[in-house]
Amino acid sequence: MTQTFDRTALFTLARDLLTGGGLPPEKAETVAELLIQTDEIGVTTHGISMVSYYLPELAKDLMTKEGTHAVLADNKVTLLWDGNYLPGHWVMTRALDTCMERAAEYGMAAMAIRRSHHIGCLSALTRIAADKGYVCYIATSDPSGQWVAPYGGCEPLLTPNPWAVGYPGRDHPVLIDTCASITTLSKVREHINSGTEFAHPWMLDGTGHATTDPTVINQTPKGSILPVGGADHGHKGFAMGLMVEMLTQALAGHGRVEAPTRWGANVFLQVMDPEAFGGREAFVAQVEHLNEACRNSRPIDAARPVRIPGDRAASAASRSTSGGIALPDEVLTRIRTCAAEAGLAFPDPL
Amino acid sequence: MTQTFDRTALFTLARDLLTGGGLPPEKAETVAELLIQTDEIGVTTHGISMVSYYLPELAKDLMTKEGTHAVLADNKVTLLWDGNYLPGHWVMTRALDTCMERAAEYGMAAMAIRRSHHIGCLSALTRIAADKGYVCYIATSDPSGQWVAPYGGCEPLLTPNPWAVGYPGRDHPVLIDTCASITTLSKVREHINSGTEFAHPWMLDGTGHATTDPTVINQTPKGSILPVGGADHGHKGFAMGLMVEMLTQALAGHGRVEAPTRWGANVFLQVMDPEAFGGREAFVAQVEHLNEACRNSRPIDAARPVRIPGDRAASAASRSTSGGIALPDEVLTRIRTCAAEAGLAFPDPL
Numbered sequence: 001m002t003q004t005f006d007r008t009a010l011f012t013l014a015r016d017l018l019t020g021g022g023l024p025p026e027k028a029e030t031v032a033e034l035l036i037q038t039d040e041i042g043v044t045t046h047g048i049s050m051v052s053y054y055l056p057e058l059a060k061d062l063m064t065k066e067g068t069h070a071v072l073a074d075n076k077v078t079l080l081w082d083g084n085y086l087p088g089h090w091v092m093t094r095a096l097d098t099c100m101e102r103a104a105e106y107g108m109a110a111m112a113i114r115r116s117h118h119i120g121c122l123s124a125l126t127r128i129a130a131d132k133g134y135v136c137y138i139a140t141s142d143p144s145g146q147w148v149a150p151y152g153g154c155e156p157l158l159t160p161n162p163w164a165v166g167y168p169g170r171d172h173p174v175l176i177d178t179c180a181s182i183t184t185l186s187k188v189r190e191h192i193n194s195g196t197e198f199a200h201p202w203m204l205d206g207t208g209h210a211t212t213d214p215t216v217i218n219q220t221p222k223g224s225i226l227p228v229g230g231a232d233h234g235h236k237g238f239a240m241g242l243m244v245e246m247l248t249q250a251l252a253g254h255g256r257v258e259a260p261t262r263w264g265a266n267v268f269l270q271v272m273d274p275e276a277f278g279g280r281e282a283f284v285a286q287v288e289h290l291n292e293a294c295r296n297s298r299p300i301d302a303a304r305p306v307r308i309p310g311d312r313a314a315s316a317a318s319r320s321t322s323g324g325i326a327l328p329d330e331v332l333t334r335i336r337t338c339a340a341e342a343g344l345a346f347p348d349p350l
Numbered sequence: 351m352t353q354t355f356d357r358t359a360l361f362t363l364a365r366d367l368l369t370g371g372g373l374p375p376e377k378a379e380t381v382a383e384l385l386i387q388t389d390e391i392g393v394t395t396h397g398i399s400m401v402s403y404y405l406p407e408l409a410k411d412l413m414t415k416e417g418t419h420a421v422l423a424d425n426k427v428t429l430l431w432d433g434n435y436l437p438g439h440w441v442m443t444r445a446l447d448t449c450m451e452r453a454a455e456y457g458m459a460a461m462a463i464r465r466s467h468h469i470g471c472l473s474a475l476t477r478i479a480a481d482k483g484y485v486c487y488i489a490t491s492d493p494s495g496q497w498v499a500p501y502g503g504c505e506p507l508l509t510p511n512p513w514a515v516g517y518p519g520r521d522h523p524v525l526i527d528t529c530a531s532i533t534t535l536s537k538v539r540e541h542i543n544s545g546t547e548f549a550h551p552w553m554l555d556g557t558g559h560a561t562t563d564p565t566v567i568n569q570t571p572k573g574s575i576l577p578v579g580g581a582d583h584g585h586k587g588f589a590m591g592l593m594v595e596m597l598t599q600a601l602a603g604h605g606r607v608e609a610p611t612r613w614g615a616n617v618f619l620q621v622m623d624p625e626a627f628g629g630r631e632a633f634v635a636q637v638e639h640l641n642e643a644c645r646n647s648r649p650i651d652a653a654r655p656v657r658i659p660g661d662r663a664a665s666a667a668s669r670s671t672s673g674g675i676a677l678p679d680e681v682l683t684r685i686r687t688c689a690a691e692a693g694l695a696f697p698d699p700l
Contacts, residue, residue: 075456075457078623078627079627080628106426106428107427108460135596152650152655152656153649155647155648157643158640167596182579182586200582200583208650221648228579230582232580233552235528242526242640242658246637249640250517250632250634250637251627253632254636255636255640256636256643272428277428278601283600284600286603289605290508290592290595290599293507293606297503297505298503298505299503299558300504301502301558309592
């Protein structure tokens, strides 16, 4: 079940919760705006509901409230920042602005970021650059986490390692947002909370057997999430995971060597201007030619036509604009509790 | 069965076969050298045996013999080349040299290439840059090919879309070399030729059923190779495939819109200098920390410890240096025929 809400009311609630948690107004507004944009594109696992995870981090000073990132290296087209565990949405907004400016000048730019706090929904970020005509790639890992085993091994050593790429299409951007593991830690926790199992063997128990049981991550020896490709061809997902750890930690010169124990995000961000290669018009023509061929191709199930990543986000964004933002019950329960604890009124549904 | 040969003898044979096919000596030497390096790292499917595919292309003037690539755009850190269907190894050697020079100056560089001929084994190419301390990413697609269906669809519309990334480790580079489909067209053809089936349902028949039968690609309606993740989570491989088509064709401003019908390769190449981010020493420290944790982790099967991509290539390279290059029977049969047809002596095994 979902209920629908006015955008401004949700934004105000998110902002007030964050300022109530001690975040200065400018940072709170930036984070709240991106969380609401995330709900608008339908990724409600990473929208306003994240506030319930951020407030305890603010309370424990594990999410930095004041100050700014440090620029550790700036070579014009390559940069290295230290995010100082500041709110990831705020750090990424600045990182995107910088990389888009540089890409406009030099054709492309890339940045490695160490020690950001959680950066939220990747496609809400790549969408900002794609909407302005850029190709935007973001990968992130958390060097404090170990949830995915190397292919052929039993011990979890990597994070799920999400990566996303957004780029312009004819009507709306293509928004690829995926990760190097078959499923995410959120999905594992959802299954554990609801007492259900995965439909496919997407987990690995601590002795190396593929299983549908999400609780293996809480057992001893500790189980893990299988890499993309699973028991069958998981060397491909493992390779992808290694690549994300390299881009986000090795290029950042900070990661598992330092063995941080707090929730954090290492990030690799790259922005490219198609104008600096074969031109924007030619770029969009090629993208849309393939997209249309895919959308119009014969589906396996007539009721489920082929979709391009970003199509669903575009529909959700359009519904949110016309009819308000739909939030599911589990998000509402979580955020209502936050509001009650902060003594803030919860908006009425539309 | 394999037989082992002297490096110089194989190089000379490859070069003489290519010059015999009409390729000028400098180009033939460059292609031959890379083919032998590919055999040296154990990727014998893409080594000297490729000559048997290249000779007919040279004979039909589908692989260009004379002249050079055209520089369509040069913005210092971003470039666009037209490969003019010249031998891909030759084009890529020049592209790598250019991107490494630019990366040394600007921190990173990227190039899109349209209309190259086949570029061979990607990790033989990324290895060149990784050995010099760079991070090197290469993706390639062939806009004339349709072998992989979009996830949820029955019609093959994409190529397998290989991508590779090479980067420095402590003793030898990490060489990730994979693709967006579960398996490759070469493997499909091997199974068809030997009358065998895949161990897992890695193919999709023309009506959308997953199958182990490789012959579906020759049936009507035409079957396809499943994307990474297969019937289960193939949306991840489909997303990867779209990304490779975007990088190689949309950025190059040339691809499926032009509907080429000859064997060709569109390429995206990027080189990054870790020195322009967090530094080379810190880079290698992070890479090797994770690599060692993976190699030393508890394996599922004690007889098969976890390997890092590139470990096998490094062992093969070392064996090739000390004991000569090992070629399997199917390669020997193919290349012996070429030698006989060209009236060239075939070297004796060591």
